[in-house]
Amino acid sequence: MSKSLLIVDDSATMRKIVMRTIRMSGLDFETTEEAGNGVEALEKLSAGPVDIMLCDVNMPEMSGTELVKEVRKLSDCENTKIIMVSTESSQELIDGVIADGANGFITKPFTPEKFQEKLSPFMN
């Protein structure tokens, strides 16, 4: 089944790198959208939910951890899988954001294999 993807990161360059890595991983999305911060991501999601959201943690305006809480308040997005992508990898942060409703965590630096491993369970 074809899936939709939303990449949220304040760095446009990082969004491109994530997209490149996803292409290299062989994962296929029907649509890919981008947002530069949490506020922009919520705007995109209010227009329609996505299947998978990849989310940076450190962002100005609204951090990734705040964004997860906001997305989980949207009944439309209850099936949206949220995977965090960050260089921050403390267990405390990971446990906290999973408790808030994220579905997975990818630490930077990442490989195409890592995306394959973490995203493929949500691709069916």
Added chain:
Amino acid sequence: MIEQVCLNELLLESAKEIFETMVFMDLAECTEPAENAEDCALLGTITFKGALEGCLAFCCSVPCARAIAMNMLGIDTSEEIAEEDVCDAIGEICNMVMGSVKKRLAESAGNLEVSIPSVVSGRQLKNNMGEGSHKTTVKINIEDEYVTELSLLYHENSN
């Protein structure tokens, strides 16, 4: 608390980890004397605080920064790359190398809080942290073509 010698090794290992995984470029410690100062024209920094407080800096030439960014983005050498992407890529390098340093220092320094990286033109990393601060710099050769510098400037917080 932290030996300078170990820090050198730690910086190098952290940079290697990032460059091998995300940049696909080979790194080696450079033992040759310093290059022309103008060669180091872009400076990426990221600050941290905790038991250790200071900043990590990565300094390289503009052609080197472009090569790094193009590799990270998978852009062909015949294509153009925006200056913004070049700066962003160097910022991201700092962010990821700092992440790796932080992980490796966790046992001796505990959790360090890390800022958002910034990238500027110019090479001088001024030590304005005063007495009791240390600076470790490792010269890194990238792909046998570019000489870059990775520095850690810090002081220890006793409380």
